[in-house]
Amino acid sequence: MTAGAPVLEAKDLTLDYATPSGSVRAVERVSFTVAKGERLVLLGPSGCGKSSILKAVAGFVAPAEGRIALHGRPVQGPGPDRVVVFQEFDQLLPWKTVRDNVAFPLRATGRLRAAEAREKADAAIARVGLARAADAYPHTLSGGMKQRVAIARALAAEPEILLMDEPFAALDALTRETLQAELLGLAESLGFTLLFVTHSIDEAVLIGTKLHLLSAHPGRTIAAFDVSHLDGDSWGSPEFERVAGEVHRLLFGRDDRHGARRAARPQEGAHA
Numbered sequence: 001m002t003a004g005a006p007v008l009e010a011k012d013l014t015l016d017y018a019t020p021s022g023s024v025r026a027v028e029r030v031s032f033t034v035a036k037g038e039r040l041v042l043l044g045p046s047g048c049g050k051s052s053i054l055k056a057v058a059g060f061v062a063p064a065e066g067r068i069a070l071h072g073r074p075v076q077g078p079g080p081d082r083v084v085v086f087q088e089f090d091q092l093l094p095w096k097t098v099r100d101n102v103a104f105p106l107r108a109t110g111r112l113r114a115a116e117a118r119e120k121a122d123a124a125i126a127r128v129g130l131a132r133a134a135d136a137y138p139h140t141l142s143g144g145m146k147q148r149v150a151i152a153r154a155l156a157a158e159p160e161i162l163l164m165d166e167p168f169a170a171l172d173a174l175t176r177e178t179l180q181a182e183l184l185g186l187a188e189s190l191g192f193t194l195l196f197v198t199h200s201i202d203e204a205v206l207i208g209t210k211l212h213l214l215s216a217h218p219g220r221t222i223a224a225f226d227v228s229h230l231d232g233d234s235w236g237s238p239e240f241e242r243v244a245g246e247v248h249r250l251l252f253g254r255d256d257r258h259g260a261r262r263a264a265r266p267q268e269g270a271h272a
């Protein structure tokens with residue numbers, strides 16, 4: 001692989017679903033690349049095809065047109081080189097320790113002996129800073145720690161890229177902010193490559209190093225740009241607000257990001 005060559009490349013990706021009433025186009029001619037250590041966020045309104053793209057990258061949906069390649073090799077199905085990190089609260093086995101939760105999928109492939117799986121699991125757990133919790137059970141961990149276990153479990157498989165589909169969507173605002181900060185901290189310190197899906201502008205600007213904006217159904221590219229100059233410390237800064245405002249304008253065709261948010265809330269005094 002030459003230096004700077006993309007880990008992941010989607011080229012003119014078009015995705016269709018067969019339904020009883022005919023073919024439904026979910027995504028049309030979308031192209032992007034993700035280099036090593038980059039975090040690409042797919043951002044767009046509900047139904048624009050974000051999850052479909054993630055599923056195609058994972059190998060569960062085949063392109064109708066275009067191609068997806070990992071290190072230049074066409075993706076032809078699921079593989080251990082791409083790991084989906086699901087929402088962290090419902091994926092750990094409660095009767096297994098942190099170490100066994102991480103080692104379990106390594107053992108399930110049948111390629112590693114118990115001692116090797118345990119060794120890899122311990123290394124991954126140490127990378128996410130949880131060495132002291134290796135013998136703990138999930139119910140004793142905070143949400144942030146559970147997320148770390150989920151990421152350790154994904155990293156233990158040594159994938160080329162992690163895939164996350166709205167991992168924080170179901171959470172309350174405070175938990176969500178805590179876990180976003182945790183994820184960003186881990187991503188910055190470990191440098192893993194990430195494809196992340198969300199419909200939250202703030203989350204996209206915070207987590208991503210690159211944004212790829214999609215139009216409403218069927219998803220087509222609106223814009224793609226670099227936001228790697230914004231990190232966790234930039235949250236709420238004038239530059240963060242400027243970029244988030246620009247994203248809002250591109251997605252909705254107007255600048256009133258906070259006005260739109262206010263308008264979405266129930267009217268003040270409605271219960272008076």
Ligand SMILES: Nc1ncnc2c1ncn2[C@@H]1O[C@H](COP(=O)(O)OP(=O)(O)OP(=O)(O)O)[C@@H](O)[C@H]1O
Nearest residue numbers: 017019024026045046047048049050051052199217
């Ligand atoms: N299995 C399927 N069969 C038929 N149509 C599908 C299927 N999965 C998704 N679609 C359609 O494809 C389009 C894109 O769906 P997708 O879930 O990828 O969008 P999304 O941007 O992730 O939406 P959300 O933000 O609401 O999760 C939608 O119109 C959806 O109805």
